[in-house]
Amino acid sequence: MIQQVDNPVLEIHDLTVSYDKKPVLWGIDLSIPKGSICGIIGPNGAGKSTLIKAVMDLIEINSGYVKLFDQPLDEVRKQVSYVPQRESVDWDFPASVLDVVMMGRYASLGLFKSPRKADKEAALKALEMVGMEKYAKRQISQLSGGQQQRVFLARALTQNAEIYFLDEPFAGVDAATEKAIFKILKELSEAGKTIVVVHHDLQSVASYFNWIILLNLRLVASGPTDQVFTSEMLEETYGGKLTLLTEVGELVKKGEFRAREKQ
Numbered sequence: 001m002i003q004q005v006d007n008p009v010l011e012i013h014d015l016t017v018s019y020d021k022k023p024v025l026w027g028i029d030l031s032i033p034k035g036s037i038c039g040i041i042g043p044n045g046a047g048k049s050t051l052i053k054a055v056m057d058l059i060e061i062n063s064g065y066v067k068l069f070d071q072p073l074d075e076v077r078k079q080v081s082y083v084p085q086r087e088s089v090d091w092d093f094p095a096s097v098l099d100v101v102m103m104g105r106y107a108s109l110g111l112f113k114s115p116r117k118a119d120k121e122a123a124l125k126a127l128e129m130v131g132m133e134k135y136a137k138r139q140i141s142q143l144s145g146g147q148q149q150r151v152f153l154a155r156a157l158t159q160n161a162e163i164y165f166l167d168e169p170f171a172g173v174d175a176a177t178e179k180a181i182f183k184i185l186k187e188l189s190e191a192g193k194t195i196v197v198v199h200h201d202l203q204s205v206a207s208y209f210n211w212i213i214l215l216n217l218r219l220v221a222s223g224p225t226d227q228v229f230t231s232e233m234l235e236e237t238y239g240g241k242l243t244l245l246t247e248v249g250e251l252v253k254k255g256e257f258r259a260r261e262k263q
Contacts, residue, residue, distance in 0.1 A: 036194055098137065
C-alpha cells in the first residue's frame with residue numbers, strides 16, 4: 001500500500017540512489033502530509049538513512065526528484081531541520097553546549113552576522129525544553145550519549161523549522177531521554193510541524209507514529225500507521241531477516257498491532 005496525499009509537505013518521485021554502482025534506493029515514490037509524525041522503518045541496510053540524506057541533498061541521486069512544500073530544497077532550506085545520527089558527529093570538536101545549539105540560528109542570521117540577544121534567548125529556551133539548560137557552558141564532548149542527543153534536538157528547535165528530519169534520535173539513549181524527546185516531537189506535530197524519523201524499534205512504532213514508510217531498497221508501503229504497520233507488510237519489508245518478527249507476530253496475535261485483513 002502506497003498512499004499519496006494532496007498538498008504534501010514532502011514529495012519524492014522516482015528516487016534512485018547508488019553507492020559504487022550498487023543501488024541503495026530504487027524508484028522511491030511517496031508523499032507525506034503536513035503535521036504527521038512519520039517513521040521510516042526497515043532492516044539494517046535498507047536505505048533509511050540514505051533516504052533522509054538524499055532529501056537533504058547530502059548525497060548524489062541517480063534519478064528522480066525531491067520537493068519540500070512543492071519547492072526544491074534550496075528554495076525552502078530555512079524551513080527544514082536535520083538531526084544526523086549521533087555516531088556521525090565529531091564530538092571532540094571544541095564547542096560548548098550553547099555554541100552547538102546556537103548553530104541552529106545561523107540559517108536565519110546569514111553569513112558573517114553576529115548572534116543577537118534574541119538568538120541566545122532562543123537557544124537557552126530550546127535547552128530548557130530538552131532539560132539541558134544547566135549544561136549550557138559544558139563542552140559537548142563531556143556529555144553522555146543521551147545528553148548529546150538532547151543538545152542536537154535543541155539545536156534543531158532553535159531553527160524553528162516546519163519539517164524536521166531525525167536519523168535514529170532514540171539510538172543509545174535511556175528510556176527517560178527517549179520519552180522526553182518523543183514528547184517534544186509530539187508537541188511540534190500538534191503545532192503543525194512535520195516530523196520524519198528513522199527508527200528501528202518495532203515495538204514502539206504503533207504508539208509513536210501516525211504515518212509509516214516501510215523501506216527495503218524499494219518502497220514497500222507508505223501511509224497511515226493503522227493501515228501500513230501490519231504483519232503482512234512487515235514480513236514483506238523484512239523478508240528472510242525476520243527472526244525479530246517472531247516477537248512482533250506475537251504482539252499482532254494479541255491485538256496490539258492491527259493485522260491486515262484478507263482481501
